[in-house]
């Protein structure tokens with residue numbers, strides 16, 4: 001394709017913002033802080049000279065600065081301070097695992113009393129909504145180049161947001177009928193209301209980013225088609241949506257075996273899913289907990305979590321474990337499934353074995369070792385393994401990427417460029433299943449690289465955003 005043809009993108013004027021539309025897309029301002037509580041909490045911030053919380057935040061939000069503005073009731077300025085670094089403050093302030101990120105690095109956390117940074121960030125977003133303020137600044141897409149983004153999760157959203165602000169036209173291609181990636185089809189509604197994702201979509205479109213749902217790259221069109229259509233660069237943000245299997249007898253082909261993210265996707269896209277009353281969920285992370293709590297909400301009343309180590313080693317957040325137990329889910333610790341029993345193709349029970357903890361493994365946690373002869377059976381209607389996810393490579397059709405041993409894209413650790421010069425990647429399809437904020441940060445890194453690539457600049461020298469998570 002000739003360069004001239006590739007430049008033929010109409011200039012876009014900033015869009016007019018309709019206040020009604022703006023507020024309609026963002027109604028959910030419940031159970032956050034009221035003003036008095038927010039200011040009291042902000043006053044607990046010690047305004048450290050070397051703030052450790054900034055390093056704990058994957059996006060490096062300037063936390064003391066936005067808290068100082070909030071403390072002085074400069075809410076709008078506080079919101080824009082967060083927006084300087086974060087593409088998705090409404091989402092991150094709600095779903096970030098704060099105790100492992102910003103709040104875990106707050107100096108007050110040493111005494112178990114971290115400043116509630118996520119809640120304060122959320123207060124600023126909610127204040128903007130309640131006061132009918134713009135949540136984004138429209139962009140002038142005047143640079144005459146365009147970028148295709150595969151996947152509408154936080155990584156893809158972040159790339160679109162930053163490149164639009166630099167004047168580039170971006171189109172996000174999403175295979176599902178809904179926008180938002182795992183935010184929409186993984187995280188349950190009770191933790192992240194859909195209004196919030198709708199608000200992020202509205203912000204993104206307001207910046208001039210196009211979003212096309214229901215198009216699977218690699219099936220409906222290929223990466224080469226995108227290049228031929230004049231896209232100057234491509235970002236891969238396809239996440240990790242293929243459930244990892246247990247690899248035990250009966251897992252394949254038995255009615256009653258559903259894998260974690262498949263189950264959540266079906267429920268969250270509106271399917272009426274019946275998994276019976278007795279359900280065994282396998283895994284110790286946040287996904288397993290979301291599955292178990294969702295199962296209670298889709299009609300199951302006896303839900304177990306089966307975890308091969310002890311509660312102390314569970315990677316899930318303490319708050320989520322607390323909610324889980326409060327809702328009546330039992331955690332069957334030091335146990336692992338070994339076989340699925342069935343009659344006429346329908347699951348009847350899960351055979352498990354007791355484990356004991358041996359020497360520490362590579363992760364530093366003590367390795368679970370099966371206790372011989374300790375097998376027992378749990379009667380169940382369903383089993384839902386939720387033990388991690390792999391990357392689905394449907395999108396790659398026709399392009400040979402270098403992959404890591406984990407099946408993720410092998411990218412340059414500083415620039416996130418893949419082995420194919422015009423294609424960059426970030427988020428879960430590079431890191432493996434991680435967090436929204438890390439995906440947002442990698443999107444920011446990739447956006448800088450893509451801009452440099454399109455402008456013919458060196459990808460490495462004097463970068464603003466080096467990649468921290470490789």
Ligand SMILES: Cc1cc2nc3c(=O)[nH]c(=O)nc-3n(C[C@H](O)[C@H](O)[C@H](O)COP(=O)(O)OP(=O)(O)OC[C@H]3O[C@@H](n4cnc5c(N)ncnc54)[C@H](O)[C@@H]3O)c2cc1C
Pocket residue numbers: 095096097150151152153154155156173174175176180181182183186187188215216217218237238239240241261264286287290392394395426427428429433434435436437439
């Ligand atoms: C159940 C669950 C709960 C979670 N809870 C939290 C939490 O509380 N806090 C937190 O920070 N993180 C949480 N996470 C993790 C977080 O959601 C992910 O780390 C994050 O969404 C990854 O972003 P991403 O953009 O890399 O990919 P994703 O969000 O996975 O988005 C990828 C998108 O690409 C699309 N896609 C895939 N292939 C194609 C194709 N060929 N063509 C077009 N589109 C394609 C997919 O449909 C998907 O929409 C959770 C994850 C799960 C599964």
Ligand code: SF4
Pocket residue numbers: 056057058059060061063086092093094096098101102103117118121437
């Ligand atoms: S983005 Fe997440 S980690 Fe960073 S300040 Fe906000 S809530 Fe904390």
